[in-house]
Amino acid sequence: MKKLALCITGALLAMSMAACSPTQKENDPAAALEQQSTGGAEDKVPDPTAEVLEIASIYVPDEARTGLKQSMEGLTTLDADSLIAKLVEYGVLPEDCQVLSYETKGEEEDSAAGPGVDAGATISASAVINLSDIPDGDNIDKQLVTGAIGNTITENLGVRSLTIEENGTVFADNVTFQSEYETLITE
Numbered sequence: 001m002k003k004l005a006l007c008i009t010g011a012l013l014a015m016s017m018a019a020c021s022p023t024q025k026e027n028d029p030a031a032a033l034e035q036q037s038t039g040g041a042e043d044k045v046p047d048p049t050a051e052v053l054e055i056a057s058i059y060v061p062d063e064a065r066t067g068l069k070q071s072m073e074g075l076t077t078l079d080a081d082s083l084i085a086k087l088v089e090y091g092v093l094p095e096d097c098q099v100l101s102y103e104t105k106g107e108e109e110d111s112a113a114g115p116g117v118d119a120g121a122t123i124s125a126s127a128v129i130n131l132s133d134i135p136d137g138d139n140i141d142k143q144l145v146t147g148a149i150g151n152t153i154t155e156n157l158g159v160r161s162l163t164i165e166e167n168g169t170v171f172a173d174n175v176t177f178q179s180e181y182e183t184l185i186t187e
Contacts, residue, residue, distance in 0.1 A: 051076055052076075053074030053075060053076060054074070054075050054076070054077070054078035055072055055073070055074060055075075056072070056073050056074075056078055056083060056086070056152075056156045057070050057071070057072060057073075057152065057155050057156060058070070058072075058073050058083070058086045058087065058090060059071075059147065059151040059152050060087070060148055061092065061145075061148060065140055065141075065144065065185065066183060066184065066185045067147075067181055067182040067183045067184040067185060068144065068147050068148055068151065068178075068181040068182065068184055069182070070181070071090070073086055078156060078157070080099050080102035080129055080153065080157065081098075081099050081102075083152050083153060083156055083157070084097065084098070084129075084131065084149075086152075087148060087149065087152060092145060092149070093131070093133070093134065093135065093145075093149075094133045094134075094135055096132065096133055097131055097133040097134070098131070098132045098133075099131060099132075100130040100131065100132055100167070100168075101128070101129075101130040102127065102128070102129045103127065103128050104124035104126070104127040104159065105125060105127065105128075106124065106125030106126060107122045107124055107125070122158070123158035123159065123160060124157070124158060124159045124160065125160055125161065126159065126160065126161040126162070127153070127157070127159040127161075127162050127163070128162075128163045128165060129149070129153060129162065129164055129165065130165040130166075131149075131164065131166055132166075132167060133166065134164070134166045134171055142172075143185060144184065144185070146164065146171070146172040146175060147181060147184050149162075149164055149172075149175070150162050150164070150172070150175035150176070150177070150178065151177055151178060151181055154175070154176065154177040155177055160176065161176055162174075162175040162176070163175070
């Protein structure tokens with residue numbers, strides 16, 4: 001009987017020791033990878049092979065047709081072609097719309113440099129953009145399209161005054177950046 005009591009005591013002692021010892025986790029490679037890729041300093045290092053993008057403001061008509069809303073986009077090249085391509089992508093201009101020409105006239109030093117603009121940066125006094133296709137619409141549509149093209153080009157390419165042409169015919173003249181773009185239509 002003593003032997004049986006000793007065996008039971010030994011078994012209980014072994015089980016209690018096993019319960020107190022640390023357990024090993026299963027080796028799940030996905031879980032281990034997830035733990036490694038969150039919060040480490042390596043995650044914050046920029047990818048040296050990634051493209052350098054220019055940040056551009058793209059202006060598009062709002063849903064209520066009362067003004068414009070601003071979207072920020074990353075572009076590989078900041079030029080008239082890429083800006084118009086973004087306006088096409090957002091549906092402001094038709095899919096077949098292309099820049100036929102873009103010319104600037106006169107440069108001057110920008111005395112009011114704001115955030116992201118170097119003091120003494122040069123801006124163009126005026127520019128002419130000739131597009132292949134601009135959508136037809138009522139007066140409100142024309143104002144919104146003019147505002148979207150005007151604000152997008154003048155802000156991103158540093159132009160004080162813009163003339164918008166469609167196949168060489170003037171669509172809008174002396175277009176300037178409209179700071180009250182959110183409430184463009186007040187009728």
